[in-house]
Amino acid sequence: MDGKTRIFIAAPNRLVRETLARMLRKYSSLDVAGSSSQIPVPAEEIAASQAEILLLAAGGALGLDPEFVRLTQEAAGEAKIILLGMGGDEESFFRSIKAGVAGYLSRDASAQEVIAGVLAVREGGAVCSGRLCRALFEYVARDTVAFPSASMQRSLGLTRREQQIVVQVAQGLTNKEIANHFCLAEQTIKNHLYRMMQKTGVSDRLSIVELCRTQGFVM
Secondary structure: OOOOEEEEEEOOOHHHHHHHHHHHOOOOOEEEEEEEOOOOOOHHHHHHHOOOEEEEEOOHHHHHOHHHHHHHHHHHOOOEEEEEEEOOOHHHHHHHHHHOOOEEEEOOOOHHHHHHHHHHHHOOOOEEOHHHHHHHHHHHHHHHHOOOOHHHHHHHOOOHHHHHHHHHHHOOOOHHHHHHHHOOOHHHHHHHHHHHHHHHOOOOHHHHHHHHHHOOOOO
16 A cells, blocks of 8 residues: 555546546545446445545435435445535435445535545544534434433333434324434334334324323433
8 A cells, every 4th residue: 555545436427537536636645546437336346446435426316315325335345435416405414424424515515625525534534514514413412302311211111212213203203204314214113113112001102202201201
């Protein structure tokens, strides 16, 4: 190895791939180790390149698909992923973060912002817009209000994940919306709710919420 950070570029559009490659090659500490038009990228291509960072310029509907992000993360292996050309949708941003991406740059990001993002991720950091960073702080703050309770687990037998689901139900979210929130399949949420009803002895999801409130669970 020559000490350079090896980067793999993935983008369906050839012009985008070539533009990114030219931009990155201007920096002596960066090396374009490979590129692909396939999305998700075959894992063997990324492995063969020995890339440390995967620059993924997908955007659009692909970038909003939790399954797409998950498959990309699996294919990337140890490589850190930076998504390029994304919209400002907070939900897709949160799903991408949960899937493990290290960077989330909007479609109007400048060349300097892309380079700065690559350098930040190389040093172990993460990158996103200031607005989305603020949204992430607020998201964590909301989740902290209903931090899983050890006493709730003792009294009702609800696990950490089940307590988190109770909070989502209390906020009026559907099973599908809860599944998207946690990057899980909708059937997985249904299975959780079924087990929760068995544990608590109630017959529906709203009754679980009311029971938890009577036990002092903050939502």
